[in-house]
Amino acid sequence: MNTVKTVRELRAAVARARAEGKRIALVPTMGNLHSGHAALVTKAGQRADFVVASIFVNPLQFGPTEDLDKYPRTLVADQGKLLEAGCHLLFAPTVEEMYPDGMEGQTRLNVSGVSEGLCGGSRPGHFDGVATVVCKLFNMVQPDMALFGEKDFQQLAVIRKLVRDLNLPIQVFGEPTVRADDGLALSSRNGYLNDEQRASAPVLYRTLKQLAEQVRGGARDYAALLADGRQQIEQAGLRIDYLEIRESAGLRPAAAEDNQLVILVAAFLGSTRLIDNLAFQID
Ligand code: PAF
Numbered sequence: 001m002n003t004v005k006t007v008r009e010l011r012a013a014v015a016r017a018r019a020e021g022k023r024i025a026l027v028p029t030m031g032n033l034h035s036g037h038a039a040l041v042t043k044a045g046q047r048a049d050f051v052v053a054s055i056f057v058n059p060l061q062f063g064p065t066e067d068l069d070k071y072p073r074t075l076v077a078d079q080g081k082l083l084e085a086g087c088h089l090l091f092a093p094t095v096e097e098m099y100p101d102g103m104e105g106q107t108r109l110n111v112s113g114v115s116e117g118l119c120g121g122s123r124p125g126h127f128d129g130v131a132t133v134v135c136k137l138f139n140m141v142q143p144d145m146a147l148f149g150e151k152d153f154q155q156l157a158v159i160r161k162l163v164r165d166l167n168l169p170i171q172v173f174g175e176p177t178v179r180a181d182d183g184l185a186l187s188s189r190n191g192y193l194n195d196e197q198r199a200s201a202p203v204l205y206r207t208l209k210q211l212a213e214q215v216r217g218g219a220r221d222y223a224a225l226l227a228d229g230r231q232q233i234e235q236a237g238l239r240i241d242y243l244e245i246r247e248s249a250g251l252r253p254a255a256a257e258d259n260q261l262v263i264l265v266a267a268f269l270g271s272t273r274l275i276d277n278l279a280f281q282i283d
Contacts, residue, residue, distance in 0.1 A: 001083045003090040007140050010091045014052065014141055017088070022049035026143035028134060031055040031092075032072040032188040033081045036178035040147045041085035043175050052141050053082050054091040060103055061129030072191060091141070098136065108132045111165070114157040114251050118264055119275065122241050127158045134159055138170055145171040149178075151185045153262060153277040157251055177276075179205065185276045197269040203236035207243075208263050208278040215245070215263075216282055220256060233267055241266035241273065248279045259283070 004010050014024060025048035027040045037053075044051040055078055062068035075092060082090055099106055108128045115127035138146065148156050156174045163172055178186045183205035184198075193201060207229045219225055222245050230240050243265045247258040254261050262279040 001079070001087050001090060003079060003092055005091075005093055006097055007093070010052075010089075010140055013089050014050075017050040023145070024048060024050050024052060024141065024143040026137065026141045026146045027051065027053045027087075028137050028146065028148070029053060029055055030057045030071065030188065031078050032074050032191070033078045034178075034186045034188065034190075036149055036151065036186040038081055038085040039178050040149060040175055041082060041087050043173070044145075044147050045086040047147070047173065048143075048145060050089070051087050052089045052091060052143065053087045054093075054137055054141075056091075056093055056098060056133065056137075058098070058129060058133040059095060060099075060106065060108070060132055061126050063123055063125065066123070067189075067192075072188065091137075098133070106132065109135055109162065111158045111162050114154065114161050118154050118242055118244065118246075118251070119266060120154065122266065127155070130155055131158055131162050135162060135166070135168075138163075138168055143170060145173060147173045147175055150174045150279070151177040151187065151276065153248075153264060153279070154251060157249075183209075185274075187274065189272055189274065192272040193269060197237075197272065200236045200238065201269060201274060203233055203238065204265055204267060204274060204276045205278070207232050208265060208276060211245075211263050212261075212278050212280045215261065216280065222254060229263075229265075233265070238267040238269050238274075241268060243267075 025044035027044050029037050057071050109131040110128050111131045120127050160172050163170055182202040184202045211225055211229050226243050229243050245254040245263050247254050248260045248262040259282045262277050264277040266275045
């Protein structure tokens with residue numbers, strides 16, 4: 001596996017693969033990789049012939065009080081994991097390479113509708129930063145397909161809409177969330193948790209499963225269900241950011257007639273913000 005740091009080297013390496021008739025898959029990441037990322041790379045290798053991963057901690061998607069500075073940068077360990085998962089090329093640019101004219105005047109994308117509310121409500125500008133960097137990566141690599149984890153459900157919806165609205169010739173795949181044995185969704189931010197917080201964190205997925213079970217069983221008073229869910233999560237020592245039931249395609253608040261649903265949660269354990277979701281169908 002080759003690691004390149006400039007757009008010029010990236011384009012040259014991808015062009016060589018394309019000249020050999022290879023189909024290109026891109027797995028964008030911010031590094032500090034875990035088994036969820038490795039699963040994306042493995043899946044990319046099954047869907048395409050040449051797998052490009054990117055590692056870039058994108059300042060444009062962090063708010064001024066968020067964890068940009070402390071976000072773990074673990075390039076050497078990440079390179080080992082990518083190699084093992086079958087990655088062919090790693091693009092690990094500097095901030096200057098991605099934003100040569102600085103971030104202030106950078107053209108930004110706003111994906112309307114799906115970017116609003118949920119994480120978009122709590123993290124103003126976050127999805128503009130995500131959409132902008134993902135679109136830049138798409139233009140740099142020009143992959144046939146790109147793979148993202150379903151753990152970031154709203155992010156996936158934003159990227160799908162971005163691709164549709166801008167007619168980008170890229171197939172977007174959402175891949176299932178990888179979880180620890182106790183149900184906690186794998187996340188680079190889990191590493192911030194102390195032992196006590198780590199022991200409390202599985203309440204998120206437990207609550208999502210219980211709520212989905214109740215809805216599948218016929219419960220339709222979503223406000224009451226969510227109030228119970230919030231209480232359960234708070235009793236475990238977490239501070240709720242949001243817990244909501246939405247229809248899963250456009251992320252509109254769920255109405256009685258919707259049958260493709262997703263329950264989404266964000267909550268703080270100390271200063272660590274965790275997110276999770278559970279999509280399901282009702283008959
Ligand atoms: O999900 C992430 O790691 C990031 O938001 C992404 C998609 C790599 C864009 O920076």
